[in-house]
Amino acid sequence: MDKPQPDDLKDAGLKSTVPRLNILALFKSGQERHMSAEDVYKQLLAKGDDVGLATVYRVLTQFEQAGLLVRHYFEGGKSVFELNQGKHHDHIVCLQCGHVEEFYDADIESRQEKVATERGFAVHNHSLHIYADCNKKACPHKH
Amino acid sequence: MDKPQPDDLKDAGLKSTVPRLNILALFKSGQERHMSAEDVYKQLLAKGDDVGLATVYRVLTQFEQAGLLVRHYFEGGKSVFELNQGKHHDHIVCLQCGHVEEFYDADIESRQEKVATERGFAVHNHSLHIYADCNKKACPHKH
DNA sequence: GCGTAGATGATAATAGTTCTCATTTGCAAC
DNA sequence: GTTGCAAATGAGAACTATTATCATCTACGC
Numbered sequence: 644m645d646k647p648q649p650d651d652l653k654d655a656g657l658k659s660t661v662p663r664l665n666i667l668a669l670f671k672s673g674q675e676r677h678m679s680a681e682d683v684y685k686q687l688l689a690k691g692d693d694v695g696l697a698t699v700y701r702v703l704t705q706f707e708q709a710g711l712l713v714r715h716y717f718e719g720g721k722s723v724f725e726l727n728q729g730k731h732h733d734h735i736v737c738l739q740c741g742h743v744e745e746f747y748d749a750d751i752e753s754r755q756e757k758v759a760t761e762r763g764f765a766v767h768n769h770s771l772h773i774y775a776d777c778n779k780k781a782c783p784h785k786h
Numbered sequence: 787m788d789k790p791q792p793d794d795l796k797d798a799g800l801k802s803t804v805p806r807l808n809i810l811a812l813f814k815s816g817q818e819r820h821m822s823a824e825d826v827y828k829q830l831l832a833k834g835d836d837v838g839l840a841t842v843y844r845v846l847t848q849f850e851q852a853g854l855l856v857r858h859y860f861e862g863g864k865s866v867f868e869l870n871q872g873k874h875h876d877h878i879v880c881l882q883c884g885h886v887e888e889f890y891d892a893d894i895e896s897r898q899e900k901v902a903t904e905r906g907f908a909v910h911n912h913s914l915h916i917y918a919d920c921n922k923k924a925c926p927h928k929h
Numbered sequence: 930g931c932g933t934a935g936a937t938g939a940t941a942a943t944a945g946t947t948c949t950c951a952t953t954t955g956c957a958a959c
Numbered sequence: 960g961t962t963g964c965a966a967a968t969g970a971g972a973a974c975t976a977t978t979a980t981c982a983t984c985t986a987c988g989c
Contacts, residue, residue, distance in 0.1 A: 660954075660967060661954090661955095735902055764880070764887075765919045771912065771915075775908055803935095
């Protein structure tokens, strides 16, 4: 239930191949919303799907270009992907446990747009990352 | 005029060595506000300063820890440094020419704080990067 | 001036990601 | 259902940004 929809791939002009279906299914399974290439690779291997790391990188990039996934560049070097569910949002990253929480604030959004256009820029996209401690009571979100 | 102040280094608990003075002087010269390690390395070599790349990386990290510089993680993998002049600000990065413009918006700042505390997070720092086109008239900011 | 802890620089090592290319596979035409 | 071929895959090499190693050098207090 919640099988991958090959249509997503077809619509994006991509052949529906085994690795692509597996990767899409992993994101749709919703276990982890935010995954790096390495994360995806390991999860697939753990599930028994035999896939190459190069393919994971390739497919993630294709999915990003197709709009199926969104890529984030958090601090720490590696980029992280999440399913694109249409609604833009920003992120709070816990520095203790790495937990990522999403939020959306209309005021922040509109002021960003304002700031950019005031300066003559045409906004493509933006990233707002708040790095913080969630640890009120010893980091509820386990690593 | 605008020579490096060894005091900055001493205050940070760092010996005032030739490479450190040169790197600090480069940032204070104000030619480029935002530079990657590679940028700094090349600029110094171009100026005739003989320095090792490893030293540049080390010194930039030390300066960041000492609060002399601020490090930014823009899209594209490499991190970028700028002189820490006390006033926090965010960035608009031009996707065409790489030009970086700074801005500060008190409303955005306060709403970020609000969003985070509402969710029980203690903010350490944040990064807001707007990626946009500055090209009103063929990208005024040359690469 | 001297001694030493700390700094440097050449190079090796590492992490994340992309490239190469021989082999395999999806899929459309027969 | 087979066939053909462009596109996709996977193993590993290559690449980029950065950090670690370590023998040599240097700033600076005595």
